[in-house]
Amino acid sequence: MKHVQLTLIGLILVLTGLWASADTIWFDAFAIFNFRTSMLNYTGILAIGAMSVGMLLALRPRGRIESFLGGLDKSYRLHKWLGITALITAIAHWLWVEGVKWAVGWGWLERPARKGARPVYEGLQGWLAGQRGLAEDVGEWAFYAALVLIGLALIKRFPYRYFFKTHRWLAVVYLVLVYHSVVLMKFSYWTQGIGPVVVVLLSGGTVAALISLTRRVGQTRRAVAVVDEVEYHEDNRVLRVAVSLQSRWPGHQAGQFAFVTLDPREGPHPFTMSSSWKGDGKMFFLIKALGDYTNTLPATVKVGDLVQVEGPYGRFSFQGRHPRQIWVAGGIGITPFIARMQSLCEQPDGKAIDLFYSTSAPDAEFIRRVRRRAEQAGVTLHVVIAAEHGRLTAQRIRELVPAWAEASVWFCGPTGFGQTLREDWVAQGRSPDDFHQELFEMR
Known part of the structure; x- marks a missing residue:
C-alpha cells in the first residue's frame, strides 16, 4: 500500500x-x-x-x-x-x-x-x-x-x-x-x-x-467461455461455476482474478480463479452470495450459458523469500488458496504452509473438499468455525504455528479482519512487506 x-x-x-x-x-x-x-x-x-x-x-x-x-x-x-x-x-x-x-x-x-x-x-x-x-x-x-x-x-x-x-x-x-x-x-x-x-x-x-x-477497456484480454458445471453449496451460500474457454487465454497464476460477465446488463464483476491453469481451457470460480447480484446467480446461471472472462489480474502470487507461509482465509477468501493448493499438487515448492480457514457458515462437503486438497498439497489445514471455536485471532495463529516468525502471511478475506492481523503482525516487530493482502473492494 x-x-x-x-x-x-x-x-x-x-x-x-x-x-x-x-x-x-x-x-x-x-x-x-x-x-x-x-x-x-x-x-x-x-x-x-x-x-x-x-x-x-x-x-x-x-x-x-x-x-x-x-x-x-x-x-x-x-x-x-x-x-x-x-x-x-x-x-x-x-x-x-x-x-x-x-x-x-x-x-x-x-x-x-x-x-x-x-x-x-x-x-x-x-x-x-x-x-x-x-x-x-x-x-x-x-x-x-x-x-x-x-x-x-x-x-x-x-x-x-x-x-x-x-x-x-x-x-x-x-x-x-x-x-x-x-x-x-x-x-x-x-x-x-x-x-x-x-x-x-x-x-x-x-x-x-x-x-x-467506446467500451474497449480490457478488450484485448477478453475471452469467451461456456458454463460447464454449476454447483451450489447451500450451507455457506457458495456457488461453484466451472467454465470452458472458447477463445485464447494467456494462462494465469494461482491467486489471480478476472472480471467475469455472467449477465451483460449487470456488467463485469471481479472473481478470483479458484483453479490453477493447466492449459486445457478449464477454470472454475467460487462465488459467495454477498449482495443483490450474487444472491441471484444460483437461480440464473445455467450450464451452457456464454460468459466473458477478462484478465488475468492481480499480484497475489505466493512468492517470497521465507521458508514458511501462513495462509489466512476469511469466508470466500479461501478461493486463491484453493487454486494455489491445486498448483502445489502438481509442482511443490518445498515451503511449510499452514492454512487457517475461518468461516461462520460451514458447509460439510465444502470443508471436506478443502481438507482433501490440503492433504494432497502437503498443507496443514486449521478450520476455525466461529460458532464452535470463537473468532480467529493473531495470538491463536502464533500459538498453533510456533515458527511463525520465520513465515510470511498471505491473507484474503474481510478488510477489517485483515487490518487487525496486519497491525498485530507489525506490533510483533515483523515487516509489513511480509504481510500480503488481497483487496476485494474495487470501489
Missing part, C-alpha cells in the same frame, strides 16, 4: 512544485483577487491532474504499473483516492470562484476598478480568450455532474449494476473539464514546466476516456 500512498502524494507534490515555479504569486504584491486567480489555477491543476491519472488507471493497466502498485486491486484503491482528491480540490476550486463573488455581494470585498480597456490578444491566446465564457459555463455544470457521480461511486450501498453504468459518464464529464482546463489555465503556464506535464496528463486522460466510452 505504501506505493499507492507515495504515488498519490508524489503527484500532488510534483504538480504543486511545477505550479509554484510557474505562478507569479510570490512576486506580486498581495491582493485578494490576484491571490484568488492563483488559487483557481492551482486547485484546477490538482483536480484535473488527479482525474487524468484516475482515467488512466481505469484502463486496468498491467505490466510495470500493476507490479509497482502491487496488483490491480491496489490500482483501484489508488483510483478511488485520486477520485476523492479530485473531488476535494474541485470543491475548493468552485469555492474560490463562488466564495469571492458572495463576499462581493455581501459587501465584505470590493471588486477593484478596471484599469483601461481589456487587452486584445491575437492567435491562439486570442482564441482561448474568446472561449472563456463558454468554458466557465460548461465547467460549472461539469463540476456539478462530477460531484454527483463521484459521490455515488463512493456510496457502497449504491447498487453495482447502476454504478457500472453511471461511472462511465465520468468520462464525458472529464472531456468537458479538459476543454475547461485548456481554455482557462493561465496562458503563461504553457511555456513553463507545468505546461508539458499538463499536456501529457490531459492527452493520456482523453485517450483513456474515449476508450472507456
Whole structure:
C-alpha cells in the first residue's frame, strides 16, 4: 500500500512544485483577487491532474504499473483516492470562484476598478480568450455532474449494476473539464514546466476516456467461455461455476482474478480463479452470495450459458523469500488458496504452509473438499468455525504455528479482519512487506 500512498502524494507534490515555479504569486504584491486567480489555477491543476491519472488507471493497466502498485486491486484503491482528491480540490476550486463573488455581494470585498480597456490578444491566446465564457459555463455544470457521480461511486450501498453504468459518464464529464482546463489555465503556464506535464496528463486522460466510452477497456484480454458445471453449496451460500474457454487465454497464476460477465446488463464483476491453469481451457470460480447480484446467480446461471472472462489480474502470487507461509482465509477468501493448493499438487515448492480457514457458515462437503486438497498439497489445514471455536485471532495463529516468525502471511478475506492481523503482525516487530493482502473492494 505504501506505493499507492507515495504515488498519490508524489503527484500532488510534483504538480504543486511545477505550479509554484510557474505562478507569479510570490512576486506580486498581495491582493485578494490576484491571490484568488492563483488559487483557481492551482486547485484546477490538482483536480484535473488527479482525474487524468484516475482515467488512466481505469484502463486496468498491467505490466510495470500493476507490479509497482502491487496488483490491480491496489490500482483501484489508488483510483478511488485520486477520485476523492479530485473531488476535494474541485470543491475548493468552485469555492474560490463562488466564495469571492458572495463576499462581493455581501459587501465584505470590493471588486477593484478596471484599469483601461481589456487587452486584445491575437492567435491562439486570442482564441482561448474568446472561449472563456463558454468554458466557465460548461465547467460549472461539469463540476456539478462530477460531484454527483463521484459521490455515488463512493456510496457502497449504491447498487453495482447502476454504478457500472453511471461511472462511465465520468468520462464525458472529464472531456468537458479538459476543454475547461485548456481554455482557462493561465496562458503563461504553457511555456513553463507545468505546461508539458499538463499536456501529457490531459492527452493520456482523453485517450483513456474515449476508450472507456467506446467500451474497449480490457478488450484485448477478453475471452469467451461456456458454463460447464454449476454447483451450489447451500450451507455457506457458495456457488461453484466451472467454465470452458472458447477463445485464447494467456494462462494465469494461482491467486489471480478476472472480471467475469455472467449477465451483460449487470456488467463485469471481479472473481478470483479458484483453479490453477493447466492449459486445457478449464477454470472454475467460487462465488459467495454477498449482495443483490450474487444472491441471484444460483437461480440464473445455467450450464451452457456464454460468459466473458477478462484478465488475468492481480499480484497475489505466493512468492517470497521465507521458508514458511501462513495462509489466512476469511469466508470466500479461501478461493486463491484453493487454486494455489491445486498448483502445489502438481509442482511443490518445498515451503511449510499452514492454512487457517475461518468461516461462520460451514458447509460439510465444502470443508471436506478443502481438507482433501490440503492433504494432497502437503498443507496443514486449521478450520476455525466461529460458532464452535470463537473468532480467529493473531495470538491463536502464533500459538498453533510456533515458527511463525520465520513465515510470511498471505491473507484474503474481510478488510477489517485483515487490518487487525496486519497491525498485530507489525506490533510483533515483523515487516509489513511480509504481510500480503488481497483487496476485494474495487470501489
